[in-house]
Amino acid sequence: MAGKSKKIIIQGLWKDNPVFRQILGICSALAVTNLMMNSLVMGLGLMFVTAFSELTVSLIRKWTPKHIRMMVQTLIISAYVIIVDIFLKAYFPTISTALGPYVGLIITNCIIMGRCESFAQNNPPHLSFLDGLASGAGYTIVLLAISFVRELLGFGTLFGINVLGKAWVSWTLMIMPPGAFFMLAIIIWITKNMIPEKSSKEGAKS
Amino acid sequence: MPKKKQILYPVFFMLLVTVIFTSGLAVINELTIDKINDLEAMKTKKSILYASDLSVPDDQVNTFYAETIKKIDSIDFANVYKATVDNEIKAYIYEFSGPGLWGQIIGYAALSPSLDKIIGIDFLSHSETPGLGGRISEAWYKEQFRNILLENRTPNYISYAPANDSNVDAVTGATLTSDAVRKILNETIQEFIDKTKGVL
Numbered sequence: 001m002a003g004k005s006k007k008i009i010i011q012g013l014w015k016d017n018p019v020f021r022q023i024l025g026i027c028s029a030l031a032v033t034n035l036m037m038n039s040l041v042m043g044l045g046l047m048f049v050t051a052f053s054e055l056t057v058s059l060i061r062k063w064t065p066k067h068i069r070m071m072v073q074t075l076i077i078s079a080y081v082i083i084v085d086i087f088l089k090a091y092f093p094t095i096s097t098a099l100g101p102y103v104g105l106i107i108t109n110c111i112i113m114g115r116c117e118s119f120a121q122n123n124p125p126h127l128s129f130l131d132g133l134a135s136g137a138g139y140t141i142v143l144l145a146i147s148f149v150r151e152l153l154g155f156g157t158l159f160g161i162n163v164l165g166k167a168w169v170s171w172t173l174m175i176m177p178p179g180a181f182f183m184l185a186i187i188i189w190i191t192k193n194m195i196p197e198k199s200s201k202e203g204a205k206s
Numbered sequence: 207m208p209k210k211k212q213i214l215y216p217v218f219f220m221l222l223v224t225v226i227f228t229s230g231l232a233v234i235n236e237l238t239i240d241k242i243n244d245l246e247a248m249k250t251k252k253s254i255l256y257a258s259d260l261s262v263p264d265d266q267v268n269t270f271y272a273e274t275i276k277k278i279d280s281i282d283f284a285n286v287y288k289a290t291v292d293n294e295i296k297a298y299i300y301e302f303s304g305p306g307l308w309g310q311i312i313g314y315a316a317l318s319p320s321l322d323k324i325i326g327i328d329f330l331s332h333s334e335t336p337g338l339g340g341r342i343s344e345a346w347y348k349e350q351f352r353n354i355l356l357e358n359r360t361p362n363y364i365s366y367a368p369a370n371d372s373n374v375d376a377v378t379g380a381t382l383t384s385d386a387v388r389k390i391l392n393e394t395i396q397e398f399i400d401k402t403k404g405v406l
Contacts, residue, residue: 034336060223065216072223079227083234090238093245100333154337172379175337 005130012134019142019184020191024110029143030180032102036159039147041088041095043140045103049080050112051132054120058128061121073116074107081107111135146183150174251275253328257316258289258297259352275299283401295319298406300398301330304390307382309333311342311390317356321399321406324354324363327391339383350374356395363395364388 018024025046032042056076057064064072085103088096096103106112115135120128151157154174156164173179248264251271255261262270278286278298285301297316304311313329327348334340341347354373356363366376366384376384 063219065212065219068216068220071220075220075223075227079231082231086234086238086242090241090245093249097331098336172338176335 004127008127008131009134012131012136013138013141015195016135017138017142017191018111018114018135019139020188021195022111022114023188024114025139026184028102028105028109029139029146029184030177032099033143033147033180033183034150034154034175035098036144036147036151037095038098039143040140041092042099042102042106043136043143045081045084045088046106046109046111046139047133047136048084049077049106049109050115050136051129052080053077053112053116054128054132055125057116057120058123058125069121070117073113077112077116078107111139142187145187146180149183150179154179250330253330254287254289254299254314254316256328256348257299257314257326259316259326260289260291260296278406281402281405283398286398286402289316297325298398298402300394302390302394304386304393306332306334306386307339307380308335311386315351315391315394315398317395317398319406321402322355322357324351324356324395327351334380334383339377339380341377341380342383342387347375347377356399361392361396364391 012018016022019026019029028042032038053073053076057073060072081104084106085096088099088103112132115132119131123131148158151159152164153171155170156162156168171179174183248267251267252261252264254275255267255271258275260270260274274289274291274296276288276290278288283300287299288295289297289299297318298321299314299316302313302315309332311329311332311334313327313332315327316325317323318325329343329348332340332342334342351364351374354363359371362371364374364387365372366374366388374388376388
């Protein structure tokens with residue numbers, strides 16, 4: 001069992017990373033990565049939603065009629081997303097404003113639906129929950145990596161703390177949408193070169 | 207496992223799942239609604255006080271707001287408030303809104319009792335690009351609007367440097383958002399003065 005868990009974690013974080021291997025969740029990865037704080041909250045939100053959606057889908061998978069499973073999954077996912085939205089509104093109003101519509105749009109994040117459909121539908125609850133956490137963490141790490149560069153070069157800060165000093169001239173481009181495209185492309189390029197072809201074929205199967 | 211052709215079971219199942227999740231959400235919503243409304247109201251109050259240059263620490267906002275700010279309903283203008291400190295009128299505050307670069311910009315502007323000076327402005331909500339147009343809600347930009355004289359400036363109350371009669375600096379790299387703010391303010395100040403002269 002430990003071996004299986006380890007495999008799930010490695011796949012979620014690296015080999016089958018949702019963003020740079022499966023190219024999922026790109027829209028939000030581009031949109032919220034101009035500040036590290038926003039990326040972190042978005043990532044945690046996604047981890048929560050993916051993990052609990054997968055857990056729920058997996059728990060009721062034996063009773064779910066196959067042909068309406070998509071409806072059920074969507075319902076479950078939206079319920080958890082609304083919970084995250086309400087939680088942020090009530091306890092982190094500034095971040096809620098900063099993320100704006102993107103919290104609600106977690107519903108449409110392909111990572112969650114993809115994992116529910118491909119993993120949770122066929123695996124026991126505890127492994128599904130772990131898979132959700134790992135996939136969510138994989139997404140979060142990529143978001144943090146992109147926003148690290150964007151916030152550092154674009155504002156001279158990290159998590160809002162000034163690190164490059166007053167003399168730093170901000171790269172406005174980094175905060176604007178093109179900055180996100182450049183960074184994401186660079187990350188996909190680097191990771192593609194770091195993962196040998198053989199294992200990528202292996203990953204595509206699961 | 208139920209057969210594919212079955213109708214009743216899937217409908218029943220979907221209904222059950224929907225009822226469970228919806229009730230769960232309803233409960234959570236009910237538990238947090240007061241807190242969320244409080245936060246929203248607090249934000250508006252802080253915004254109005256900031257515009258009137260009467261900011262107080264967070265824990266005093268509610269009491270201070272209650273004794274200072276009064277809504278004026280007698281004027282044909284959306285959401286007008288009056289700030290009174292020690293029986294002396296400090297400011298008239300009105301809500302402004304208008305198109306920004308990406309979406310509606312909503313905020314408050316405070317004018318002096320004789321309507322010849324802007325006391326300050328604050329933005330309640332906008333959807334400008336973070337780091338660019340979004341910087342209009344940073345203090346350095348908003349603070350520029352303190353004590354701007356309005357006399358003999360009709361209709362260009364706000365004008366950006368380097369114009370000869372400029373009184374405010376625009377946000378670098380966010381010309382369109384800055385222009386939108388200028389336009390909204392110039393138009394609404396004019397409208398507010400026209401509608402309220404002699405009435406207040």
